[in-house]
Amino acid sequence: MLPIPQRIRTLAAAATVARLTVDGVPSRARGGVDEHGRPVLLVLPGEPLHALHRLHEDAVVAVNLAAMRRLGDDEHPRGLMEVQGWAQPVPAGEARAAAITVAAKEPNEALFEALERYGRADAPRLLRVDVAQVVYLTGQESGVLDAEEYLDALPDPLAESAERVLAHVNAAHRAQLTKGVSRHLGREAGEVWLWELDSRGVTVRADGSLVRFLWPEPTSNGTDLEEALKGLLCTCGHHPATPA
DSSP: OOOHHHHHHHHHHHOEEEEEEETTEEEOOOEEEOTTSOEEEEEOTTSHHHHHHHTTOOOEEEEEEEEEEEETTEEEEEEEEEEEEEEEEOOGGGHHHHHHHHHHHSOOTHHHHHHHTTTOTTSOEEEEEEEEEEEEEETTEEEEEEHHHHHHOOOOTTHHHHHHHHHHHHHHOHHHHHHHHHHHHTSOOOSEEEEEEETTEEEEEETTEEEEEEOSSOOOSHHHHHHHHHHHHSSSSOOOEEEO
C-alpha cells in the first residue's frame, strides 16, 4: 500500500467537494483540489464565506472531500477526507489556475465573472484553504495528518494511468479478472471488481470485501503497471494477498 500521506494526497486529487462548513455552520460547497492539495472554492455573493472575506475577517472552514468509485451502476466511497483550516483569497496572479481547478469538478458560469471582475466587492470570489490538518477515513484506516505531512506528500505519479487501466478492466475484462482473482485466492471469488490500482499493487473488491495483491516489485510507469496487472488477470503465477 502507498504510504498514508501519499495515499490521502492521491485520493484528494481525485475527490470532489462534498460539503463546506464555515465557523461551524454548513454552507453551499462548490470547488476542487489544486495541484498542491489545497481545496479551492467558488463563493457567490450572499453566501456566508463571501461576506466574511468582504469584511476581511478570517474564517475557519472544514471542507469535506469524497473520492468515489463507480462499480457498474453504483458509486461507493473509497476515501473520505475533511480538510480543516482557514479560507484565504486566491492571489490575482493565480486566479485563472484556481478557476480551472474548480471548473474541472464543477463548471459554473460564475467562474468567468470571478476572473473578469476579480477584486470587486460584489463579484464571486475564489478562495482556497490554508490547511491546518486533514482527517481521513479510507477502507479500514482512519486518522489525522498535520499540514506538513499532507502538503509535503505527492500524489502517486501513476494515478492517472492507473485510473484509465482500472476503468477499462472493470468495463471489459471482469470475467477474466474474476478467474484470475479466484485462482490467486484458491477459491471462488464471487463478484469481483478492481477497486484501486497503484505502483505497489492492486486492491480488488471480491463479494464486498477488499483484498490487496502486491506486485513483485513497484512499477515505475504505465507500461510496467499494465504488465503487472496482467499477472493477476492470468491464471498462472502468484501475488501475495492480504485483506485491504
